[in-house]
Amino acid sequence: xxxxxxxxxxxxxxxxxxxxxxEVFGQTAFKVRHDEHDLRAPDAILLPGGFSFGDYLRCxxxxxxxxxxxxxxxxxxxxxxxxxxxxxxxxxTEAGLLPGAxxxxxxxxxxxxxxxxxxxxxxxxxxxxxxxxxxxxxxxxNEGNYFADTETLTALEAEGRVIFRYVxxxxxxxxxxxxxxxxxxxxxxxxxxxxxxxxxxxxxxxxEALLGxxxxxxxxxxxxxxxxxx
Amino acid sequence: MSTYSPEVIKRHGLTQExxxxxxxxxxxxxxxxxxxxxxxxxxxxxxxxxxxxxxxRLPTKGPHVVLGPGENAGVIDAGDGWVVVFxxxxxxxxxxxxPKQGAATGVGGILRDVFTMGARPIALLDALRFGRPxxxxxxxxxxxxxxGIGSYGNCVGVPTVGGDVxxxxxxxxxxxxxxxxxxxxxxxxxxxxxxEGVGNPVFYVGSKTGRDGIHxxxxxxEEFGAGSEEKRPNVQVGDPFIEKLLIEACLEVxxxxxxxxxxxxxxxGLTSSSAEMAARAGSGLILHLDRxxxxxxxxxxxxxxxxxxxxxxxxxxxxxxEARLIELVSRWGLDVCEVGTxxxxxxxxxxxxxxxxVDIPVSALVDDAPKYERPLAPARxxxxxxxxxxxxxxxxxxxxxxxxxxxxxxxxxxxxVYRQYDHMVRTGTxxxxxxxxxxxxxxxxxxxxxxxxxxCNGRQxxxxxxxxxxxxxxEAALNVACVGARPMAITDCLNFASPERSAVxxxxxxxxxxxxxxxxxxxxxxxxxxxxxYNETExxxxxxxxxxxxxxxxxxxxxxxxxxxxxxxxEVLLIGEGRPGLGGTEFLAMYDETPLGPxxxxxxxxxxxxIDALLEGHAGGLFxxxxxxxxxxxxVALAECGFGGAGLGLSADIPAEDRLDVALFGExxxxxxxxxxxxxxxxxxCARHYLKVVRLGRCRGDRLTLRVAGQVxxxxxxxxxxxxxxxxxxxxxx
Numbered sequence: 001x002x003x004x005x006x007x008x009x010x011x012x013x014x015x016x017x018x019x020x021x022x023e024v025f026g027q028t029a030f031k032v033r034h035d036e037h038d039l040r041a042p043d044a045i046l047l048p049g050g051f052s053f054g055d056y057l058r059c060x061x062x063x064x065x066x067x068x069x070x071x072x073x074x075x076x077x078x079x080x081x082x083x084x085x086x087x088x089x090x091x092x093t094e095a096g097l098l099p100g101a102x103x104x105x106x107x108x109x110x111x112x113x114x115x116x117x118x119x120x121x122x123x124x125x126x127x128x129x130x131x132x133x134x135x136x137x138x139x140x141x142n143e144g145n146y147f148a149d150t151e152t153l154t155a156l157e158a159e160g161r162v163i164f165r166y167v168x169x170x171x172x173x174x175x176x177x178x179x180x181x182x183x184x185x186x187x188x189x190x191x192x193x194x195x196x197x198x199x200x201x202x203x204x205x206x207x208e209a210l211l212g213x214x215x216x217x218x219x220x221x222x223x224x225x226x227x228x229x230x
Numbered sequence: 231m232s233t234y235s236p237e238v239i240k241r242h243g244l245t246q247e248x249x250x251x252x253x254x255x256x257x258x259x260x261x262x263x264x265x266x267x268x269x270x271x272x273x274x275x276x277x278x279x280x281x282x283x284x285x286x287r288l289p290t291k292g293p294h295v296v297l298g299p300g301e302n303a304g305v306i307d308a309g310d311g312w313v314v315v316f317x318x319x320x321x322x323x324x325x326x327x328x329p330k331q332g333a334a335t336g337v338g339g340i341l342r343d344v345f346t347m348g349a350r351p352i353a354l355l356d357a358l359r360f361g362r363p364x365x366x367x368x369x370x371x372x373x374x375x376x377x378g379i380g381s382y383g384n385c386v387g388v389p390t391v392g393g394d395v396x397x398x399x400x401x402x403x404x405x406x407x408x409x410x411x412x413x414x415x416x417x418x419x420x421x422x423x424x425x426e427g428v429g430n431p432v433f434y435v436g437s438k439t440g441r442d443g444i445h446x447x448x449x450x451x452e453e454f455g456a457g458s459e460e461k462r463p464n465v466q467v468g469d470p471f472i473e474k475l476l477i478e479a480c481l482e483v484x485x486x487x488x489x490x491x492x493x494x495x496x497x498x499g500l501t502s503s504s505a506e507m508a509a510r511a512g513s514g515l516i517l518h519l520d521r522x523x524x525x526x527x528x529x530x531x532x533x534x535x536x537x538x539x540x541x542x543x544x545x546x547x548x549x550x551x552e553a554r555l556i557e558l559v560s561r562w563g564l565d566v567c568e569v570g571t572x573x574x575x576x577x578x579x580x581x582x583x584x585x586x587x588v589d590i591p592v593s594a595l596v597d598d599a600p601k602y603e604r605p606l607a608p609a610r611x612x613x614x615x616x617x618x619x620x621x622x623x624x625x626x627x628x629x630x631x632x633x634x635x636x637x638x639x640x641x642x643x644x645x646x647v648y649r650q651y652d653h654m655v656r657t658g659t660x661x662x663x664x665x666x667x668x669x670x671x672x673x674x675x676x677x678x679x680x681x682x683x684x685x686c687n688g689r690q691x692x693x694x695x696x697x698x699x700x701x702x703x704x705e706a707a708l709n710v711a712c713v714g715a716r717p718m719a720i721t722d723c724l725n726f727a728s729p730e731r732s733a734v735x736x737x738x739x740x741x742x743x744x745x746x747x748x749x750x751x752x753x754x755x756x757x758x759x760x761x762x763x764y765n766e767t768e769x770x771x772x773x774x775x776x777x778x779x780x781x782x783x784x785x786x787x788x789x790x791x792x793x794x795x796x797x798x799x800x801e802v803l804l805i806g807e808g809r810p811g812l813g814g815t816e817f818l819a820m821y822d823e824t825p826l827g828p829x830x831x832x833x834x835x836x837x838x839x840x841i842d843a844l845l846e847g848h849a850g851g852l853f854x855x856x857x858x859x860x861x862x863x864x865x866v867a868l869a870e871c872g873f874g875g876a877g878l879g880l881s882a883d884i885p886a887e888d889r890l891d892v893a894l895f896g897e898x899x900x901x902x903x904x905x906x907x908x909x910x911x912x913x914x915x916c917a918r919h920y921l922k923v924v925r926l927g928r929c930r931g932d933r934l935t936l937r938v939a940g941q942v943x944x945x946x947x948x949x950x951x952x953x954x955x956x957x958x959x960x961x962x963x964x
Contacts (some may be wrong), residue, residue: 009563010471012387016657049655051385054471110380112652140384140652205654210672210788212660 001227003029004042006072006088008063013049013085013204020204021046025220034066043227044081044125045072047088049140049202059102059143060091069095081125081223082196086141089188089198098191098198099156100148105141106181112140114213115179117187117201118167122160124190126197128222134171135215137201139179139187144200146182146189156189164188164199233259242269243445243452248600255594263531263580263587267595270445270498270536271505274763277599280729281761284742292755294718300510302343302423302493303411304757306719308783310676313417315349318357318410318684318721318779320762324465325407326454329374333407334382335468338540340411341388342494345477346543348421348484349413352658353671354383356393356409357684357723357777361402362823363639363962368397371405372963379409380650385470386477389659390651392669394685396640396861397962399823400692403454403767408723410684410779414674421484423493425507425515425546425572430490432504432515432570433552435559436476436542440525442466443499443538453728454767472541472564479562480543486558488551490572495542501535503544504570505578509596514575520583523565531582546572606739607732620821620891628894628936629946631817632865633954635895640816641862642958643873660787665874667712667858668782670790679787681715683780687861688773689814689825695737697832699744699776701899704837705860706780707752711841712856712902713790714848715782717752720745722759722778727771729763737774745776751834752841754780773825791848793857794875795929800854800905802871802880804864804924805843805916807836810887810896816861817895830898836921837900843919844902852912855905863895865944867903868926869934872948873955879948881935882926893938905929 003021007014014031021029029046032039039045052063063069069091076082076097084092092098105111117137119130148156156162164187168177178185180200188199203216239249242265252260252268260268270276278285290298296313297305303317321336333356341351356379361368383390388411425432443466483489491511493503500522508515519531525539547555552568559566573579578595580588623631635641648663660679661670668683683706691698707717722745727734749755765772784790795802811830812818818826847853855875859867864884872879887893906912909925916923934951936944 010385010474012385012474012655016655019657050387051471051474054385054469056471109377110384110650110652112384112654113649138654140654142384202654205657208657210660211654211657 001027001044001224002042003027003044003046004032004039005029005046005048006034006068007031008034008052008066010052010054011048011050013202016204017046017048020207024207025224032068034068036068037071039071039075044083044223045075047084047091049086049088052087052091058094059087060094063091064095076196079193079195083126084198085202086200089200090143092196092198097196098189099152100146102143103145103147104143105145110142111179113138115139115201116167116169116177118165118171119163120165121163122194124163124194124197125223125226126219127163128226130218130222134167134169135218136213137203137216138205139201141200144180144182146186148183153183157184159192161190162186163190163197164201234265243273244269248272256590261587263535264590266532266536267501267588267590270501271595272599276498276502278761279600280602280604280763281738282601283603284739287742287746288756289746289749290755290757292753295755295757298755298757299759302346304719304721305347305420306757306781307417308673308678311417312673312676313415313420314412314680314781315344315347315415316410316412316721316781317343317758318408318723318777319343319760320723320725321407321409322404322725322762322765325375326405328465329371330378331465331467333375333378335466335540336407336409337379337382338468338470338473339496340409341386341473342496344411344413345480346421346423346492346494347415348419349415350481351388351411351413352656353412353669353682354388354390354409355682355684355779356390358393358395359401359406359688359775360397362399363397365402369963375407376647376650382468382470384652386474387655389653389655391653391659391671392663392682392684395644395647398688398773400688400773403770404765404772406725406775408777410721412680412682412781419484421489421492423507424491424511425513426490426511427572428574430549430572431547431552431568432572433545433547433555434522434542434567434569435545436564437469437472437539438523438525438565439534439537440539441533441537444533444536453764466538466540468540475562475564476541476543479559479564483555483558488547488555489545490548491546493544495544497538499536499538505592505595507544507546508578508592514573514577514592515570516573516579516581517570519580521567521569523567531580531587535580604729604735605732606736608736609733626942626945628943632869632944632946633951634820635817635862635866636869636951636955637958638816639959639962641866643956644959646960661713661790661792666790666792667709667856668715670713670787672787677786679715679784679790681710681713681782681784683709684777686775686777688775690829691741691775692773692825693814693827693829695774696740696744697829699741700748700834701832702776702778703745703748703752704834704899705858706778707754707841708858708902710780710782711844712858715784716845717754717780717782717841719757720749720754720778720780722756722776724759724761725765725772725775725777726763727766734771741774741776748834751838791853791856792875794855794871794873795878795905796854796875798876798878798930799928800907801909802903802905802926802929803909803912804901804903804926805921806840806901807833807922808898808900810863810892810898812892812896815863815895815897817863817891832899839919839921840900840902843915843921846915847912850911852906852908853904854907857903859901859903861897863897865894865936869951871903872934873952877948878929879931879933880927880929883937884926885924886939890938890943894936894943
């Protein structure tokens with residue numbers, strides 16, 4: 001499977017995504033620069049984490065104007081799988097590919113630690129067959145506090161588009177399990193068609209036994225299984 | 231011949247004798263920009279004028295040392311064609327004045343020292359010292375420094391994997407911010423800071439130059455007085471986004487054969503980078519200052535030479551390859567501009583719109599900078615100055631004392647700090663903060679691991695700087711050995727008060743000898759480092775704090791061992807020859823803030839044997855956990871072993887000492903708590919290394935029960951103790 005990992009100035013998880021896809025999963029993955037116009041025919045696109053353009057304005061607000069984003073939009077419109085992780089999720093909301101916005105964490109500080117993520121909602125390229133499980137996946141962000149207006153939240157919930165939620169290790173929703181104040185404990189969502197997915201946790205950081213946690217593998221395996229089916 | 235007023239000379243941090251020497255060297259009055267150039271390059275910070283005569287006594291060679299001190303960072307061989315590049319540096323003065331930017335630019339500066347060598351940065355660590363937790367400025371400083379480190383490291387995408395935070399009243403007016411960066415490079419792709427090859431062009435790459443940080447190096451070479459907050463304009467402002475672009479641009483440039491030399495513009499900015507590059511190569515340099523990219527209008531040659539604007543590099547390009555360099559750097563949106571040429575004149579020349587404004591022999595600036603053998607006078611040791619009043623608890627009341635110790639911010643969990651640092655980016659962190667005695671990061675493309683530890687016990691150094699410094703090396707080595715890595719080499723950050731006081735200079739000299747002895751004994755040479763003097767305010771200096779950053783290597787990172795008990799039923803052993811004492815302990819500090827002696831005994835030979843025994847045990851996979859006994863003594867160490875991992879308690883008879891509190895809370899170097907499923911083999915290894923082993927029982931349950939001479943002295947639920955430990959730090963700063 002061919003993965004395009006879009007690299008913006010300030011992206012810092014692009015190498016990690018490429019590494020996991022190639023070395024751990026044996027796939028083809030390559031970086032595509034923000035100022036390019038050709039995605040080089042990928043089967044799926046990853047928008048990686050980092051601080052695109054320094055994130056000095058709203059996170060992702062400048063990245064969405066990059067030339068490559070027109071290609072990402074077109075790819076998404078054709079139904080191609082697009083996954084935005086952390087800053088990638090922020091960029092997808094700024095680009096209008098996903099609804100809502102990611103505000104500053106309620107505690108006003110950067111948080112890097114493991115979070116428990118309940119996988120639920122409809123089937124997406126990233127969560128096929130993983131629904132109902134609780135995964136331990138690290139988060140690392142300053143702006144992960146998901147926000148949307150009431151109508152949007154209601155629609156997301158009704159359509160099963162909340163696909164990742166912060167939960168306690170046993171899967172229950174508790175106030176303490178939500179690290180950043182996100183509305184409805186939302187850690188990740190998908191678009192109406194289900195092919196564009198954004199999440200704050202970093203599955204690429206927990207896909208190898210050496211790093212002490214392999215829960216992230218299941219999401220990548222879902223991605224790969226989906227392509228095999230097509 | 232006009233000359234400068236004594237006041238102008240003093241403001242430049244120069245003595246009258248030093249100024250006279252400048253006039254003698256030049257045979258004339260220096261121009262205004264020349265005065266600025268001498269001022270920064272002859273500052274203590276850049277010239278090491280008080281420390282150089284002592285630094286020579288440090289061992290810097292070893293079979294695995296590729297490059298020792300003198301370049302931008304030290305380099306050791308990691309095998310398989312890889313080298314590890316690392317250095318630690320202080321940013322104390324700016325961080326006290328403006329904690330967020332001071333700490334952030336400290337991180338940025340040390341990263342540049344590493345990637346300028348051609349290395350990809352893979353880890354950051356920070357050793358921090360703050361004043362007493364209830365000092366009115368402490369909480370503000372802690373928050374600012376941690377925010378600054380986090381905001382820079384997180385954005386630039388280098389994981390902050392470890393560190394060391396401690397509090398003591400001696401740092402009330404002078405905090406310490408020591409940042410260490412570690413990178414990896416291919417052994418045949420190391421770049422040096424040398425301006426070689428007559429006619430080769432000199433390029434300026436990175437951010438434009440502004441007026442920030444002018445005389446930062448001079449500021450770092452003076453003690454603080456009243457109103458030091460007014461020096462805020464001397465503090466640089468960092469931009470981690472630009473740094474990230476600079477890393478990628480430089481590594482891309484260095485992947486092709488374009489450069490002859492490269493150096494970052496750190497302290498003293500353009501001046502020091504260019505002069506040092508010329509000095510190392512024995513060449514000369516001409517710089518056209520008017521071509522330097524400027525952030526604001528009306529800047530003068532003096533300001534351009536002395537600005538410490540961040541995220542700037544100086545590159546010497548091979549003649550004929552300029553176009554490719556410009557193309558590569560421009561793709562990252564960074565300024566790249568030819569500002570000068572390498573010459574063979576041996577002179578450091580600066581021009582301004584065609585007119586020569588600086589013309590100084592290179593040797594006068596760097597190699598022939600002043601050197602002082604300052605007077606040394608032994609400080610009166612604090613032995614038995616007075617007897618501290620320690621209340622003697624009854625029966626099991628030591629449980630409460632243990633809880634109080636665990637809640638002290640120096641001992642308490644540092645989660646509040648490292649939760650704000652991205653310690654996982656680059657997917658190489660095998661043991662992150664709070665997991666092992668040292669951090670472990672994988673060496674890319676191999677199974678190997680790099681183990682990292684920083685620290686120094688300032689109170690022990692106040693009691694005896696020589697033994698304290700040696701102990702800092704030994705402890706850092708022990709931390710690295712605990713996770714299963716062989717200690718290889720150190721970087722140091724020598725934080726002291728004013729060298730103009732003979733007692734301080736004596737402590738410095740003693741500390742150098744202590745480091746040298748320990749490094750010899752443990753075969754861990756010093757490959758890089760930094761000296762920070764003048765950490766004093768209104769005559770009150772910090773404890774001598776020679777911070778040590780240790781780098782170790784292990785063949786298989788997947789075998790890294792944590793600090794805490796991982797599984798119920800394992801046998802817990804105390805290994806080591808150290809005899810604990812109360813001198814300078816955290817326990818004693820609860821009752822008296824003045825470090826009191828005598829310091830505990832310390833035997834470097836036993837340290838070496840302990841490290842060898844640990845590595846032998848690790849090689850056989852015998853240890854499931856290993857944790858050294860440090861601040862707070864054995865009771866604290868055993869509690870800590872139950873806070874992580876499987877959360878297991880212990881019921882143990884611990885060795886009796888002449889005092890009950892010494893048995894529980896006494897400190898000394900060279901004791902380790904391990905858990906194992908194979909006691910007999912561990913005991914036989916220890917016997918071969920002439921090390922004492924005490925069986926403490928099996929880890930299980932959720933209580934910590936400690937008996938001394940058959941009587942229960944500590945008996946507490948782990949959850950109760952953990953609550954104190956978990957909230958102690960946060961409680962102090964929030």
